[in-house]
Amino acid sequence: MTMPVRQAISPVEARGFDTQELRRNFLIESIFTPGRIGLTYSHLDRTIVGGAMPLAGEIVLATEKQVGSDPFLKRREMGVFNIGGAGEVVIDGEAMIAESTDCIYVPAGTGDVRFRSRSSDDPAKFYLVSTPAHTAHPVRRITAEDANRLDLGAQSDANRRILRQYIHPDICETCQLVMGMTVIEDGSVWNTMPCHTHDRRTEFYLYFDMASQTRVFHFMGEPDETRHLVVANEQAILSPGWSIHCGAGTGRYAFIWSMAGDNQDFNDMDFVAMEDLR
Template sequence: MDIRHATNPTDFKHYTTERIRNEYLIDSLFEPGEIHMVYSHYDRVVTGGAVPINDGLTLEDKNTLKTNYFLERREIGIINIGSKGKVLVDGQEYKLNKRDCLYVGLGKEEVVLYSEDQSNPARFYFVSTLAHKEYPTKILPIEEAEPNHLGSESESNKRIIYKYIHENGIQSCQLMMGMTMFEPNNIWNTMPAHLHDRRMEVYLYFDMDEDARVFHFMGEPQETRHIVMKNEQAVLSPPWSIHSGAGTNSYTFIWAMSGENYTFTDMDGVKMDDLR
């Protein structure tokens, strides 16, 4: 497990490109036959990726979490961004096609990830947060998720937002998770920008061409910086930071939030005049 500590926005003003990438960029999540995870001290969020090949991959890291099993004090959201796969939760099987979401609540002792076709494996992306109450394990195929059509061609941000884990969807303690898909020739996400000082966020960018890039903007509104990101990379967004991006092509991203408030609309808008 890679450990990332919280950072101060005053110090962030002096970071080099290399330092920004080391602190916030999550690279190489999806390696065949392996699980990779990052533990952030922002709201104790764990972000990870798994690509099962020959055998199932068990979700565990007792040395970092200091618990008997991964979900002893946690909940998790899992979205498959690859080919067909399945997840065994204490022996119960849940099949996930591409873009389907599975929520697993507090107290489940064994979570094992499998691919249906070893030559064309599943690619499981997951985000885990602390939990205080058990909610039922639940699967939500993308076909059953409510699409929200937002943006316009004139603003280059015409997109569809699918909300999976939220107050009016799959119930959780504090984890919120969903996916945003862009229409062709639309590139801007989360602009106008916003902040939510009561919770952090993490983005995973995927479904990108090999040479495509997303310029992800972060930092305080008056002190913005950027990270250049490629396919299947994730980025941590502190509560004090904007989180917006523009791509060289259309792309898809998964957003996940954790913190004090459990309301999708809990955000403070940033005026365009305030961006620097």
């Protein structure tokens, strides 16, 4: 397992970044490596994000120096979202089925976590998000049917989308982690527009379910100093609380969002008027 570190970046610094610096600091270009776990440690709310893609054998979640404790989840909780073939997440010896679009909540204090694919020809792709936690809550498997469904946007604005809240206070008790999935409907391109910031929470996006030539133009930066990143399939964005986060795709796409910070209030957003965007 590898775990590079991303430092927190201030808006003043980000104003001077060129494209390569923006990508180096805010984009994770490779999430899934066959047969391995790859994680990135971000100083944005000390969130760890990455992926596990088991093939014929199982992969064990091991700790790293950056975590500062052993086992990995001694003082952390984790959301595990499968976007690949069927698999299992083994939590302290108990195997939990994880079909595609299932999410598993793994609590603080868990000693041993392993990942398996049902078939190496159609391997599971487990997207992992871990945040600091102060207490343990029950393990949960959450399916798309279990999640809160919100139908948002309008075709006239090209932003019809289905948002599902998986790890959310109404569904699954956690310390601070919130996690869900948004699918852009056919014929729409925009997500999260009008855009917003939420200075009390960090957000991470994993864009997926995209054709090889599809790209999402992810907009970031302060409202009056916007920038953009061109994002391919199964790449992730780190979004500081001071930054807007919205996007438009050249074709079909979906994304998994996660948040951590001072609260779990999904509606705690500071909306940005269209006339204030620059």
